[in-house]
Every structure is written in structure tokens, then in C-alpha cells.
Amino acid sequence: MGEAASVETKSLAKTLVSAVPGLGLVIIATACAYALATLLHLPSVIVALIVGMALHPLLTRISVIGPGVFFAADPLMRIGVACLGAGVNAALLLTLGWPIFATLSLAISATILCGLVVGKWLGQSRRFSVLSAGAVAICGASAALAISCALPKTDEENGDVSVVIVAVSLLSAAGILLYPLLTSALALSDASAGFVLGGSLHNVAQAIAAGFSVSDPAGEMATLVKMSRVAMLAPIVMLVALTFRRTGESEGGARRLALPPIFLLGFLALMGASSANLIPQSVETGLGYVSKACLLLAMTAIGLRTPIMDMVRLDRRAIVLLLLETVTILLVVLIAVQFIPI
Template sequence: MASSTDLTVRADAPSAALQGALRLPHVPDWRRLLPGLALSAALAGAGMALGRIEWLAAHGLSALTLAIVLGMLVGNTVYPRLAATSGPGVTVSKQNLLRLGIILYGLRLTVQDIGHVGLAGVVVDALVLGSTFLLACWVGTRWLGLDRHSAMMIGAGSAICGAAAVMAAEPVVKARAEQVTVAVATVVVFGTLSIFLYPVLFDLNQHWGVIGGGARGFGLYAGSTIHEVAQVVAAARSISPEAADTAVIAKMVRVMMLAPFLLLLSGWLARDAARPAGPRAPGKGAKAKITVPWFAFGFVAVVLLNSLQWLPASATAAATGIDTGLLAMAMAALGLSTHFSAIRKAGAKPLLLALILFAWLLAGGALINHWVPLLLG
């Protein structure tokens, strides 16, 4: 006869399996989530309010960036005294709300965006993304001796769409909070530098003629190489409205590549995990376990839905606002979980890697933007 303990385990098994499938923390009382959710929401709201300040917006400091900064300030001052009660809600914010935020991020994109930049624009974005990420992995691990997770996080932020890409890649790479925060910090530093540098490069390009197509051609260059969407807008608007329009569309196409990137990254990591570290007996091969980023499929589905233009503009605007809040909560929660001592321990190597990638985006991105339109006509 089964003991009462056995019966209890069997009764709880379906619940445990369901929680594992949904990736929810085991929280007996949902009220335990409220303090952490409230704290994350308060910091997110403050970041969104600061993001509306004209001077900060003009310098490419978005609500997400400001939310993580506020989170880090609170996380390294008063939060240690609140961690016992706020921890469960903060964990939900930086994991579950993040995935939901990435899915709703698709409301900013449509398939029609691809047509606005043409085949050349898509190829340019793909080449910039792939070359930047592979360069990050190679230089970061082979030359600088960084761990692979840090190199991948910095590479994702530089190659795709800044902080949003870093956060989206984190569940696949399984990076630590300080690694994610360092990667976001590099996006802030070099993306902000881009805002002031690209208008100067545009003036120089008027004389050198490296990138053809005038303001629109340079807009494609900006959209395919600058880190954050907000930074793309700030830099391109300083050039001309034509450059800004093309830059934003090119950036949106680059963001759309986030989903296939996550799927390829998951397969790559699974293959490496299955590779033997040494000799093994015949028939003892390891099986690759792919971590499927299901939220990436949700992201694609929302993009497709948005492309059909079935949703009223007011509903899309409201959902986009909610999405910004969710992502800001995730960033604030990440900041709360990050300690300055861990960032200091990372040293100068992550910043050096980001600098190398920034130089590649400037020079290599210019060459890609020069040759691809010529080759594809």
C-alpha cells in the first residue's frame, strides 16, 4: 500500500510539471509576488516618466535604459533589506514578464517593413548581424579570454537591437544577471556615442562617398549599425527626415531578425553541449537538448498579426504602451538583481570587446552598406 507521502508526491506531480512547462516559480501564495512586482513597477514607471524628458530622449536614453539604471541604484542601496519579501516578484518580472514583453514587441513591426528597404536592406541587416555576433564570440573568447556567456550577451546587444536583444537572449544563453547588465551598459555607452558621431560621419561621407544613396542610403547604414531603436531615431533625425525614415525601417527589419537568431543560437548551444570533452565509449554519445525559445514564436506570430492590420490603431498603441511597461519592469528587476561589485569584477575586457564591435559596426558596416547595394543593383 502506498504511504501518505507517496500519495502526496503523486498528487503534486502534475502541478509541478505544469509549473515547469510554464517556467513559473513555485509560489504557494500569489500574494508573495506583490511586493516585488510593485517595486519593479514603481521603478519602471519612474524610468518611463524620465524617458519622456526631451533632453534625455534626444540623447537616446530610453525608458528601458533608465529603468535598469534606477534598478541598479536601488539594488545596491536599500534593496538588500527588501530582498527577502520582494525576491519572488522581482524574479517573475525579469523572467516571465520579460518573455511577454518580447512577444508584444512584435506590435512595433510589420512584414511590410521589409518591402520598404528592399532586398539590399535585408541582406545588409543580415550580414551586419551575423558578422558582428560571430566576431563577438571569436574575439571575446579567443583574444580577450572572456567567458562565452558574456561575449554572447555583448554580441547580441551590438548585433541586433541593444538592451531588448540582450534580455531576449538571456533565457537561451542562461547568463548571470551581472553579465546581462554589463552587456546592457556597453549598449548605452557606445549607442549614445553613435548619436553624436553619425551626423559627423554623414558630413564626411558627403565628401568621401563611401556610402551611396544620399540621406536615404546613409539612413540604411545608421539603421543597420546603431544599437538601440531610440539611438537610431536620435542620430538619424539629426541628419534629415529622409535619413530618419529609412533608418527606422532598417532598424525594424533588424529587430525582426531577433526570432530566427534566437532559434539558431539555441541550436548552436545545444550542439556544443552535446560535443564530447574527451574520448568516449562507442554508443555513449550525448544527446543535444535544444532550449526552444517559445516566446520567439510568439513574437513572430504577433508580427504577422500586426501585418494584417486587423487591430485598431488605438488598441495597438495601448498594447505597445503596456509592452514598454513590461520590458521596463524586466529591466528594473534586472537592475535590482545586479551588484556593482560583480560589474567591477568583470573588469575592462567587456568594454574593450564592445569597443571592437563598435569599430566593426562603423567600418565593416560601411563596407557592407557600400558593396551590397552595388552588387544587388
């Protein structure tokens, strides 16, 4: 037993040492991307992805950086997704009431169904359809990264994730400007406007920003509604993981036991601890920073693993699918807000 543990420890140490060069490159590139995004007031995930893709030739020519890039794009990303759970307080979200949760469940289900049905009609892979629909339905880039962890590995995985993240980030950024104007044109109350913005915009930051651009009450409602969608990340990722593994679509084409991913269990554990007020505010804040840092590093690493020509040869049907998914969740929320008490 002791010898086996010693061998595993040495193997882990060797793996971590081999990851140092590539991880160092990813950290430096991410820091530069974050500074550039801050300076230009651009979404940091998109800038990190572009910087990573610009550095892709290094990955093909310098083999020593490969292990570190893989570490940032996979294990580190899973850590970031797990830490997201610390920011979700289910007890607070329950104050919204069952009509809102029922509406959000319907909107998410309709969006995912749209992705699967329309994606098949447009000739998109089931993997891409699930990835895009989940990102639109839940929380944009973070959901795309989380769902990608639960999907089987393929040669196209990095290109799929890159396309989805760029598209949902741009759509969400446009929504900051357009959606508040829409809620104003429909003469919605602050609470209703916050519900629409939190219930339809993709990325968390954009949904909250759009809500507070209307009013403080709208911003508070948008925050609660958006975090309710984030809380639904766990069951969606669980369902995706179990579905793909049950159908035998896993690494190497081999059938695997349908078990929940470990990072998802970490997400649920932290969400439960946060809901029970077991996590001090300072620790919760720290875990939030860890999550953002890990996911941003993962974005740079995914960019490094994505040839820039994959983005140049972008399939227009993929964009059409993402647009239709975006319209679906917006329409469901807009219709529902006319009937549910808020």
C-alpha cells in the first residue's frame, strides 16, 4: 500500500513539474489578455481566447508546453467550475417563489429542445447543439466550459467551445444595450424588467449590468433570477454527462459507467455549504476569484489549442442556431412575464 502511494505521489509530482512551462505561458498570456481587456473595455473571455489562438503556433512547435496547456484547459477548468457553486445560495433564491422557478425551467427546457431539434435540422453535431443550447440557457461562457467537461472528448471540442463562447459573449454584450430598451418599450415594471433581463441574457456579468442600467430594484431582481439559472447548471451538466455516457459516447468510443463528474459534485457541495451559511464571506469571495481566474486561464488554454483557421472557417449555420436559441429563451420569458406575479 505504501509503495503504491509513493509511486502515485511521484507520478503526480512528475506531472505537475512537466506542466510548469506550459502553465507559465498560459498565466502570462492570460494576465496580458486581462490587462488588454480592461484597457479596451472588452469581455475578458473573448480577449483571452483570441490571445490564446494567436499563440497556437507555439503549441505546435514547442512540445514542452503541451502538458501545462492541457492542465489549464481541463483539470484547472474543472476546479473553476466547481468553485462557481460557492456563489450560489439556494436558500436566498427560494425567496423568488415557484412561479419564477417554473418559468425558468420551462425557458431552459425550451432552449435546449430548440438546440437539439434545430441543430439536427441545420446539420450540427449533437455535441455542438447541446453545448450551444446549454450556454444560452444557463450562464453563457461558464456553462459552455462546464458542459464541455461533461461531454466526450473529440477532435472538434476546442473549436466548438471557442465558437460558442465567442458567440454567446457577443450576443450577451449586444443584449446589454438592446434588452433594456425592449423592456422600456414594453413598459414593464422594474421587477418584471429585472426578471426578463436575468432570465434571458447569457453571461452573468452582462445580465446584472443590464438590470442595474434600468434601476436598482431591476438589478437586484436580475441578479437573483440569473443566479437561479446558474443553480440549474448542476442538473443540466449531470443530465448531459449521464446521457452521453449511457449512450456509450465517451473517450475512445468505450462505454463508461454513468457516474456524476467529480467537479459537479464539488459544485453541489459548495452550493450546499453556501446555502447553509457554512462558508465565511471572505472565503466565498476568495473562491469566486479562484473560479474566475481558473476559467479565464482555461479560456486562454483553449485558445492555444484552437487553430485560428477554425474560427475563420466558421459555419454560418452554427451562428443561426445560437441566434434561434437566444430568441427562444427571450420569447418564453417575455410571454411568461405577462402572466406570472412578480
